[in-house]
Amino acid sequence: MLAFRIVLIGLLIGFEVDNSSLAENDSALILTPLIEGGRIEEARRRADVHLNGFRLFNVTSYSGFFTVNTEFNSNLFFWYLEAAENKTTAPVMVYTSGWNASSLFGLFNLNGHASIEGFRAHRRHHSFHKFCHMVYLDHAVGRGFSFTEDDRGYRTDQEGIAEDMFSAVVQFFRLFPELKGNGLYLGGASYGGKAALSLAHRIHNSNESGLLKGVFLSAPFIDPVGQMGYGDFLTSVGLLGRVSRRLFDREESAIRQLVSAGNYTESGKRIGRMIFGRESTLAQATGFVLSTNYVYDRPYDMDWEGWMEVDDVRAMLHVGARRLSDGEMASARLAADIARSVTPTLEQLLAAGYRVLMTGGQLDLVCNHPALVRLLEALQWPGKRGFADARRKTLMDGALPGAYLTAYHNLAYVLFLASDHSPEIRNPDSVYAIVRNFLRGVPVEEWSLK
Known part of the structure; x- marks a missing residue:
C-alpha cells in the first residue's frame, strides 16, 4: 500500500521544507480579502495544498479559511479535494462531521483520500473525491481549526451555524466559479446532519437555490428526542x-x-x-463507554490529530499557528440546540423536491435502525404514503446480503449490514457505491453495492 512517513519535523519523505514557505504560512491563510479583492488566481495559488510541489497521493486540493463574520472575526476552515474523474461535470459535496468533530474527522476516518496510522498516511481507495468535488467544511467556529476572536462569535443554534456555512459556500463558489453549474450536495454525519439540513434550508431560501440538488445524511442525529427509545x-x-x-x-x-x-x-x-x-x-x-456500536465498544483511530501537529503538514494546510480545538466552547454554546429537532426542515426539503439519501448501520447504538425508521415514518411530506408502502430491496454483497434499500420518489434509506455509526469504516466499498449512485443520479432501481 502506498504510504509515506514523516521521519523528522521539517522533513516529509525526503522533501526539505523551504523556510520562506513556513514563514508565509506562519499565519493562517484567510482567503476572504483576496476573494473580495478579485484576486482569485492568487487566492487559489496560495490555497494549493502541496509541499514543494509534492501532493499527497497526487490529489489536487486546496485549504484555508473563509471569514464568515467580520464583526467577530469568525473563520471557517475547509479542505477541498478536486474530483479525480469528470472534473468539469462532477457534482460538489460540502461535507461536515458530527458533534465535537472537525471536518477532518470525515476526511481521515470516513471518506477522504487518506487515513493516518501513527505518522504514516495511507491511500484510501474508496475516497469520495473520485466521483465528486469534496469540500470538508467545519460546521461551527470553535471546532477543528475554525475560530473566532470574540466569544459572541460562537453560534447557539442551527440558524447561526447555517448562516456561517452559507457565507463559506458562497465564497467557495467565488473561488471556484467553474464548479457552480455542477450541482451541489450537502453531506452530514451524525449531529452534522443537522448542519447539512439547516444549510440546505438556508440555500433553498436564497438567490443561490438553483445550486442545491440534494442532501446525504449518514446515521443522522437530527431528532434526538424522537430518536430516543x-x-x-x-x-x-x-x-x-x-x-x-x-x-x-x-x-x-x-x-x-x-x-x-x-x-x-x-x-x-x-x-x-x-x-x-x-x-x-x-x-x-x-459498560459501553461509546455509543457508536452495540457489539464492539472500540474508539475511533485518531492518529490524524497528532499528524496535524507536524510543522510540514500544518504548512501544507495553511493553518498557521492555529491548533485543533477540542470543541468544548462551541459545544457549550450549543447546549440548547441538542434536543431541538430539524425534521420540519427535512420535511420542507423533501416537499420542495430535493433528493435525500439517508444511511444507517445495523450495529449503530445512538442512531439505531428502529429509531431511524420511526423518524422516517413520522415525516410529513407528499411521499409519506408511497414511502411507507415501498418494498424493501436487498442489495447483495457478493453471495451475501450487504444492505437494504427503501426508496420512494426523492427519498432513499439504506441500512448497511454489519455496520455501525460510521458505515464508511465497516463497509467502505458499499457506501462508496451507494453515494456514487446517488450523486450521479442513477435510478434507485439500478442501485447496487458494486
Whole structure:
C-alpha cells in the first residue's frame, strides 16, 4: 500500500521544507480579502495544498479559511479535494462531521483520500473525491481549526451555524466559479446532519437555490428526542436488564417533560449524560463507554490529530499557528440546540423536491435502525404514503446480503449490514457505491453495492 512517513519535523519523505514557505504560512491563510479583492488566481495559488510541489497521493486540493463574520472575526476552515474523474461535470459535496468533530474527522476516518496510522498516511481507495468535488467544511467556529476572536462569535443554534456555512459556500463558489453549474450536495454525519439540513434550508431560501440538488445524511442525529427509545432498543439487543431498563425509561420521560416545558438547555445536557461518556447512564448500565456500536465498544483511530501537529503538514494546510480545538466552547454554546429537532426542515426539503439519501448501520447504538425508521415514518411530506408502502430491496454483497434499500420518489434509506455509526469504516466499498449512485443520479432501481 502506498504510504509515506514523516521521519523528522521539517522533513516529509525526503522533501526539505523551504523556510520562506513556513514563514508565509506562519499565519493562517484567510482567503476572504483576496476573494473580495478579485484576486482569485492568487487566492487559489496560495490555497494549493502541496509541499514543494509534492501532493499527497497526487490529489489536487486546496485549504484555508473563509471569514464568515467580520464583526467577530469568525473563520471557517475547509479542505477541498478536486474530483479525480469528470472534473468539469462532477457534482460538489460540502461535507461536515458530527458533534465535537472537525471536518477532518470525515476526511481521515470516513471518506477522504487518506487515513493516518501513527505518522504514516495511507491511500484510501474508496475516497469520495473520485466521483465528486469534496469540500470538508467545519460546521461551527470553535471546532477543528475554525475560530473566532470574540466569544459572541460562537453560534447557539442551527440558524447561526447555517448562516456561517452559507457565507463559506458562497465564497467557495467565488473561488471556484467553474464548479457552480455542477450541482451541489450537502453531506452530514451524525449531529452534522443537522448542519447539512439547516444549510440546505438556508440555500433553498436564497438567490443561490438553483445550486442545491440534494442532501446525504449518514446515521443522522437530527431528532434526538424522537430518536430516543433507548430502553426498548438496548433491552432488545440484550444490553439491559429489567432494573437498568427502568433507569432509561425514567430518564427519557424526564427529558420529554423538559422539552415540553421549553427547557432545551437542560434537556440537551441530560441527553448527553444519558448516552455519552464514561459517566453516562449508558456506561453505568452496560459498560459501553461509546455509543457508536452495540457489539464492539472500540474508539475511533485518531492518529490524524497528532499528524496535524507536524510543522510540514500544518504548512501544507495553511493553518498557521492555529491548533485543533477540542470543541468544548462551541459545544457549550450549543447546549440548547441538542434536543431541538430539524425534521420540519427535512420535511420542507423533501416537499420542495430535493433528493435525500439517508444511511444507517445495523450495529449503530445512538442512531439505531428502529429509531431511524420511526423518524422516517413520522415525516410529513407528499411521499409519506408511497414511502411507507415501498418494498424493501436487498442489495447483495457478493453471495451475501450487504444492505437494504427503501426508496420512494426523492427519498432513499439504506441500512448497511454489519455496520455501525460510521458505515464508511465497516463497509467502505458499499457506501462508496451507494453515494456514487446517488450523486450521479442513477435510478434507485439500478442501485447496487458494486
